Amino acid sequence: MTELLTLVTTDYAGITRGRSVPASRLAQGGLISTGWVPANMSLTPFDLIADPNPWGSSGDLRLLGDDRARYRVQLPGAATATHMMMADIVNLDGAPWALCPRSLLRSALADLTAATGLTLKVSFEHEFTLLDTGLPPAPAFSLRALRQADPFGSELMAAFGALEMEPEVFIAEYGRDQYEVAIGPADGVTAADRAVALREVVRELAGLRGWRATFAPKAAVAGVGNGVHIHMSFADAKGQNVTRDPSRPGQVSALMGAFAAGIVRHMPALVALTAPAPISYLRLRPHNWSSAWTWFGDCDRESSLRICPVTTLGGADPARAFNLEYRAADGCACPHLALGAVVRAGLQGITEGLADPPLFSGDPADLSGAEQDRLGLRRLPESLGEALDAFTSDTVARGWLGNLGVETYVGMKRAEIALAGDVLDDALCARYAGIY
Numbered sequence: 268m269t270e271l272l273t274l275v276t277t278d279y280a281g282i283t284r285g286r287s288v289p290a291s292r293l294a295q296g297g298l299i300s301t302g303w304v305p306a307n308m309s310l311t312p313f314d315l316i317a318d319p320n321p322w323g324s325s326g327d328l329r330l331l332g333d334d335r336a337r338y339r340v341q342l343p344g345a346a347t348a349t350h351m352m353m354a355d356i357v358n359l360d361g362a363p364w365a366l367c368p369r370s371l372l373r374s375a376l377a378d379l380t381a382a383t384g385l386t387l388k389v390s391f392e393h394e395f396t397l398l399d400t401g402l403p404p405a406p407a408f409s410l411r412a413l414r415q416a417d418p419f420g421s422e423l424m425a426a427f428g429a430l431e432m433e434p435e436v437f438i439a440e441y442g443r444d445q446y447e448v449a450i451g452p453a454d455g456v457t458a459a460d461r462a463v464a465l466r467e468v469v470r471e472l473a474g475l476r477g478w479r480a481t482f483a484p485k486a487a488v489a490g491v492g493n494g495v496h497i498h499m500s501f502a503d504a505k506g507q508n509v510t511r512d513p514s515r516p517g518q519v520s521a522l523m524g525a526f527a528a529g530i531v532r533h534m535p536a537l538v539a540l541t542a543p544a545p546i547s548y549l550r551l552r553p554h555n556w557s558s559a560w561t562w563f564g565d566c567d568r569e570s571s572l573r574i575c576p577v578t579t580l581g582g583a584d585p586a587r588a589f590n591l592e593y594r595a596a597d598g599c600a601c602p603h604l605a606l607g608a609v610v611r612a613g614l615q616g617i618t619e620g621l622a623d624p625p626l627f628s629g630d631p632a633d634l635s636g637a638e639q640d641r642l643g644l645r646r647l648p649e650s651l652g653e654a655l656d657a658f659t660s661d662t663v664a665r666g667w668l669g670n671l672g673v674e675t676y677v678g679m680k681r682a683e684i685a686l687a688g689d690v691l692d693d694a695l696c697a698r699y700a701g702i703y
């Protein structure tokens with residue numbers, strides 16, 4: 268059998284697509300690239316290209332493989348190794364294509380480092396639901412829920428280990444057949460690449476057992492939501508975490524406070540990119556432990572940007588693992604695009620020298636409008652349509668994608684809304700569960 272190496276890009280629809288070459292091609296050395304088509308970026312999740320779109324049938328691009336970002340693992344029961352190489356979308360002369368999500372993220376991170384002298388360390392934490400398992404209901408968070416999926420968790424952690432993704436925790440979550448995985452932090456591009464590889468491996472491993480795994484934000488309307496939580500900290504040139512300052516509110520450094528302020532300010536626009544499906548807004552509702560407001564919280568799981576707890580157990584240094592968690596994201600989002608936009612929003616806060624957002628814990632709905640305003644608590648958009656409106660009316664946010672990027676993204680998302688229809692029901696959730 269000929270092992271295949273697939274050059275992959277994860278597009279605006281959050282779907283990983285690509286083309287394969289014989290893996291033996293690696294032995295020849297040199298750059299590896301394949302053809303690509305601009306209009307692919309206007310593909311909706313339902314496999315129909317938005318019409319009209321800025322691209323039409325003309326133009327050609329290349330997928331250019333990144334040899335430092337290859338993910339190869341032989342999964343138990345698979346006929347051949349899963350072998351992917353993250354790729355940038357480039358023009359025929361090798362210059363980055365203006366809409367390439369990986370290049371967008373790389374340039375946002377480079378600008379952040381240029382402005383601060385620091386590196387962003389990132390980890391994507393994923394929740395997902397297993398479908399068609401035939402497993403009986405088991406209590407939330409229980410050992411039984413963990414053991415009855417055996418050896419799925421064990422195979423998963425072994426695969427992440429083989430992929431050098433530093434597997435940390437496998438969790439039976441709150442929902443029926445809902446699980447969560449956490450992996451180690453890395454630089455931003457690597458973290459987003461890992462998120463792509465992680466989703467593919469989870470889905471493939473489930474498929475090899477005759478199950479399905481979905482990262483859709485809701486597998487059913489009344490089901491528990493699947494979040495993607497993006498953890499971020501700043502590291503100095505020596506790799507030391509410099510995010511924590513015990514003398515400040517929430518122990519957040521002045522720089523991270525300004526970064527947080529930019530994110531909170533632009534969050535109504537950001538969710539158009541980080542919670543990008545119509546059914547994402549079934550999850551972003553109050554009292555779901557997801558996020559429903561522009562809300563900076565200290566260890567509060569209802570907040571949308573959360574200061575995570577740190578432990579001093581065993582004499583651990585609380586500064587080492589200190590990080591902020593962006594919670595208003597889900598598995599329908601392209602990890603590179605989502606993180607790139609969050610970084611741009613945070614960098615905007617740093618550039619403008621914004622003050623830390625006020626910290627809040629409680630229920631924003633119990634506050635008067637004036638108190639909500641004082642604390643910067645605004646209800647997040649309640650539908651994808653509202654989120655796209657917030658995005659298009661935020662001129663700073665539009666700049667992150669550029670005119671063609673905005674036209675392509677918003678056009679594709681409006682087409683997706685039309686194809687999804689007005690009714691957010693279990694049938695629509697099932698459709699998304701089949702895609703994500």
Ligand code: GLU
Binds near residue numbers: 394550557
């Ligand atoms: N499932 C929740 C969400 O939709 C998160 C629960 C948790 O804090 O782990 O984001």
Ligand code: MG
Binds near residue numbers: 394447
């Ligand atoms: Mg969780």
